[in-house]
Amino acid sequence: MDSKSLYAKAQTLMPGGVNSPLRACKYVNSEPVFIMNAKGAYLWDVEGRRYIDYVFSWGPMILGHQDPAVTEAAHVAVDHGSSYGAPCLDEVALAEEINKLIPSMEMMRMVSSGTEATMSALRLARGYTGRDKFVKFIGNYHGHADAFLAAAGSAAGTVPGTPGVPEAVISHTLLAQYNDLDAVRAHFEASGDEIACVIVEPCAGNMGLVLPKDGFLQGLRDLCDQYGALLIFDEVITGFRLALGGAQARYGIKPDLTTLGKIIGGGFPVGCYGGKREIMEHMAPVGGVFQAGTLSGNPVAMAAGLAALKRLQECNYEGLEARTKALTSELVSIIESKGKPVYLAQVGSAFTMYFSDKPVTDMVSSGQCDYQAYAAYWKQMMAAGVYLAPAGFECAFTSFAHSDEDFERTLDAARNVKF
Numbered sequence: 001m002d003s004k005s006l007y008a009k010a011q012t013l014m015p016g017g018v019n020s021p022l023r024a025c026k027y028v029n030s031e032p033v034f035i036m037n038a039k040g041a042y043l044w045d046v047e048g049r050r051y052i053d054y055v056f057s058w059g060p061m062i063l064g065h066q067d068p069a070v071t072e073a074a075h076v077a078v079d080h081g082s083s084y085g086a087p088c089l090d091e092v093a094l095a096e097e098i099n100k101l102i103p104s105m106e107m108m109r110m111v112s113s114g115t116e117a118t119m120s121a122l123r124l125a126r127g128y129t130g131r132d133k134f135v136k137f138i139g140n141y142h143g144h145a146d147a148f149l150a151a152a153g154s155a156a157g158t159v160p161g162t163p164g165v166p167e168a169v170i171s172h173t174l175l176a177q178y179n180d181l182d183a184v185r186a187h188f189e190a191s192g193d194e195i196a197c198v199i200v201e202p203c204a205g206n207m208g209l210v211l212p213k214d215g216f217l218q219g220l221r222d223l224c225d226q227y228g229a230l231l232i233f234d235e236v237i238t239g240f241r242l243a244l245g246g247a248q249a250r251y252g253i254k255p256d257l258t259t260l261g262k263i264i265g266g267g268f269p270v271g272c273y274g275g276k277r278e279i280m281e282h283m284a285p286v287g288g289v290f291q292a293g294t295l296s297g298n299p300v301a302m303a304a305g306l307a308a309l310k311r312l313q314e315c316n317y318e319g320l321e322a323r324t325k326a327l328t329s330e331l332v333s334i335i336e337s338k339g340k341p342v343y344l345a346q347v348g349s350a351f352t353m354y355f356s357d358k359p360v361t362d363m364v365s366s367g368q369c370d371y372q373a374y375a376a377y378w379k380q381m382m383a384a385g386v387y388l389a390p391a392g393f394e395c396a397f398t399s400f401a402h403s404d405e406d407f408e409r410t411l412d413a414a415r416n417v418k419f
Contacts, residue, residue, distance in 0.1 A: 002047050003033045027391035028375040033382075038065035041401040043387055051387035052406050054396040058389075059205075059237050060262030062349065063311055064401025070266040070307045077303035085294050090302035097309045098264065098272065101244050104254045108274025109283060110297040114236035114261030115143025117271035118199065120291045121257045122147060124273070125197035125230045127289035128282045135187055135198040137178040139363030141206035142199060142234050142259075147173055177362040178204050179212065181219040192227040197257075202247035205237040207366040208352035209345040209395045217253045224256070230279070236261040236271070237395070240312060242348035250348075263312075266304030269295075315400050320349050324398045327407045328353070334414045340373055349398045366393060377417055384413035 011017035016024045018032065025032045037044040041064055043051045056062070063070065077090070095108055111117050122145075126132060134147075142148040150170040174195070176183035188195060198220050204210035224231040233255040238247040240263040248255060257275035264270055274280060284290045328351045332342045341357035354360050355370035355377075374392030381388055386409075388396060 003045060004031065006034045006046065007031050022389075022391055022394070025390040027371065027393075028378045030375075030379060030382075030390065032390070040064045040066070041399055041403070041406050049385065051382070051385050052402075052410055053387045054398065054410075055387055055389050056397045056399055057267060058262070059241055059350070059395065059397050060265070061267055062241060062263060062397070062399050063266075063308060063315075064399045065267075067266070067308070067311060067401075069311050070304050073307035074266070074268070074300055074304040077300045080299065082300055083295060083298055088297060088299040088302060090299060090306050091297035094264070094302050094306045094309070097306060098260070098274070101309065101313075102239070102246055102248065102258060102260075104248060104256075104276075105258055105274035106277040107280035108272050109280070109291065110302070111271040111273065111291075111293055112269050112295045112298070113143070113271045114234075114259065115145055115271070116293065117236065117259040117261060117273040118142040118148065118232075118234055119145035121232050121259050121273040122197065122199065123291065124279065124283060124289050125232060125257065127287075128279050129196040129228065129230065131194050131196035131229075133172045133174055133191055133194045134196050135174045135176060135184055137200055137204070138175050139178055139207035139210075139366060140199075140201045140204055140234070142201075143236075146170070150175060177364065178207075178210055179216050179361050181216055181223075184220065184223060188223050188227045188229075192229075195227060195229045197230040197232050198224055199232040199234055201234045201237065202251060202253070203238050203242065203347055203350070205350065205395045206393070207363050208354055208360060208369075208393050209347065209350055210360055210362065210366065211345055211347055212251070213361065217251050221253050221255075230256040230275075232257045232259065234259050237350070239263060240309065241350060241397070243317060244312060263308060264305045265301040266308035268298070268301035268304050270298070270301040270305060317348070320398060320400060321347075323402075323404075323407070324349050324351060327398065327410065330411055331414055334411065335377070335417070338417065338419055340370075340419055343369075350395045351398075352392075352395055355392065369393075373419060376419055377414075380417045381410075381413050384416065386410050386413045 018024045033045040036046045043053045146165045146169045150173040174187045235246045239260040243250045259273045261271040282289050332344050335342050343354040343356045345352045355373040371392040
């Protein structure tokens, strides 16, 4: 069966034919391809076409698909049972490994997704401080919990008014533009004793990749300290992607709470939130803030995640960043030579090429990019066997599995793009 007929059938069974909106490829005026297999740096669709992958399940597959150590760990674990609903050995070992690599996470709680991690961290911040309001940034995406769907990023940013979310739920959500420290300061000056926390993607990854301006993250840290609020870093994308210690290690800022996902499951569904011991001990059964989950600490996900983190400690992050810089610099030169202006945002092994002649620093400037040009670029790159995110407001990722030949083939594909 081909992707077109599968998509037609899927649309009779699922809203829009997909289980997550962006996959419908509406933002590039196309239809999705259905994936059958993935290995290393490659994907194969149901018709057998091979693609060089730059999405990697939206970031987590930094080791590449089917890394042998991760796959073997998952196979061994599933041979012992796929779910216990009880404590298991590897959840302790994984927590210990995360604590070693991200010391600010003195204690943590495993969950099943990034959304579950962020919603739980917000509840904990409110329970710990006794305050209801929180600050989030326009265009930052923290999952689909109701309180976060005020001016969210990713595909949520294209749904006007987020139907189904009562005004009362988001009445405690205070909004600011990313990189606008003055706007955050104004919220604190007006409501400082009511603000439980500031939650931020330290590098925004859902309006494209937007990097923090100098002093922005430190300014958030200082304001939270001044007003007794907690600082939450949503590192679901950046954790173990930008560095072994995440964005907080790269930028030298210590948050009170951190949320993780994606990479720490080695490709399996997983999330985690954690931070200072005195805060985390407000969670049940030690404290009164409740959160639970049957699949939390799932033994297969824990085993795969533990294997992934151990493998990552053997990897050359600096080398991958240098190779990514070389790739993206040449991509920009190629596209600019065709008369299209490009603004490049790149850090570690993540990047976004915005079709714009202006810097992108927030949701406003991200929204002013030429996404029709991106759609044309996407279609031609896909036809040439290069798999990119089906929206210009998402990140692209490289991996330790990419070869120099993969990068050269990608550049050759870009050289043939016409606008």
